[in-house]
Amino acid sequence: MNEAKAPGVAAKVMGILDAFAPGDPALTLTEICRRTGLPLATGHRLIGELVAGGFLERRRDGSYRVGLRLWQIAAQASAATVLRELALPFMQDLYEATHENVQLAIVREGRALYLERIRGPRSVPIVSRVGTELPLHATGVGKIFLAFGPAELLERAIGDGLGALTRQTITDPARLRAELAEVRREGFAVTREEMTLGSCSVAAPVRDARGGVVAALSLVARSGAVDVRRLAPVVVAEARALSRDIATRGNPEILAEPSFR
Template sequence: MGDPASPPSVAGKVMAILAAFLPGDVRLTLTEICRRAGLPLSTGHRLVGELVGGGFLERLPDGSYRVGMRLWRIGAQATEPRELRELALPYMEDLYAATRENVQLAVLSDDQALYVERLRGPRSVPIVTRVAAELPLHATGVGKVLLAFGPPELTDRVIAAGLHRHTPHTITDPVRLRAELARIRDSGVAGTDEEMSLGSRSVAVPVRSRGRVVAALSLVTRRHAGDMRLLAPALLTAARALSRDLDAEAGFR
């Protein structure tokens, strides 16, 4: 009998190999890939070699591997994120031009905030997010928006999974989190103050399509950048314009 923890089929093994490349992990060794995929080294070596031959992975001169161009091209065809990103970019670019701060767009994915686009410049505060990264809902501005306007069972699941403390300022009390989500629903604006990473603050607002919140748009600044409430009107204006564009797109769900 095989290892019960190993993926049961060839397709499952291939998916496990590709899933080993988490957001931010640009390069992995064969040993790292096999450990994350739960595969014997011999099996991983054979399948990774086939993926390299097909252009889905790329082997680098130092012997490590990264996602190949063929896989990247396929992933870029994901319809809904691509449409959202393409519609959002002009408004995000306007926000960046006006503020020179980090501008971020995120959607809900597997009870986390999935970042589908980010704009930043040399003067923007360094942040942990990158495109395709997933961050916790309770500790990010975009995540709080998605939590506040999501179904009640989403909040229940996030709380039941545990509110991890990322900094001393992260909200980990369920009662306090529920109260903040209620305030966000009333005001339409969410914020964080050094809750995901020290030295940064954020303000975020919902993006809607046909009355349903489908994404969140945010600005992230340095801790001492000034009154974050002054950024909310520009964000709200951009989010409303993007929401109108989404409503006009018959194919967007």
């Protein structure tokens, strides 16, 4: 009988870096080892080497965070970099018009991955940061992907379980399907305290030259301070303007790595 091969050094290092993927800005040695299954001694040695190489940084409190060297390498991911650069002027216009949180996201491995955001001193605090992954069913951008994406994306989300992030999160598959049908009719998605209590959002699809949805643009505001449905037209307008810019440029990096087909 063949015994399972122990993970090599590369696999262990990838596991350490992947431990930060859920969006935690800092982790202790114990937390990293618990997530990776590595012995403390092995984790300490490998983390020390990653710190020496600039891939991780050790904070004053002894915890670790992603280092600038890893960020420099990740920033060269062509599709994400090009899309962020194209989107920023439209995101800035949207921020200037509303002074609310503005976000750009794509879908990766069944979750919303945030590529960029703009916020100001008046903006409501939000949980998403650049590089954060959040559930599709509880976010405005996620509803865009579920509404306009392939059927298997929605079925996967339902199969994985529509977890309740707040008491307002939609957890019933039938209710979610009905709301996604409305998103397709109206061309935008809204959330009301479904991801975080105290905030609401509106999102619109960003399309490529062939009409495929490659990203979603969203605005997040404080609940009760504004009716996000009234802000939908400006979000949709900026998303469409960005889509036209992408189509005009016919950028191969974006077209080569769509969010889904």
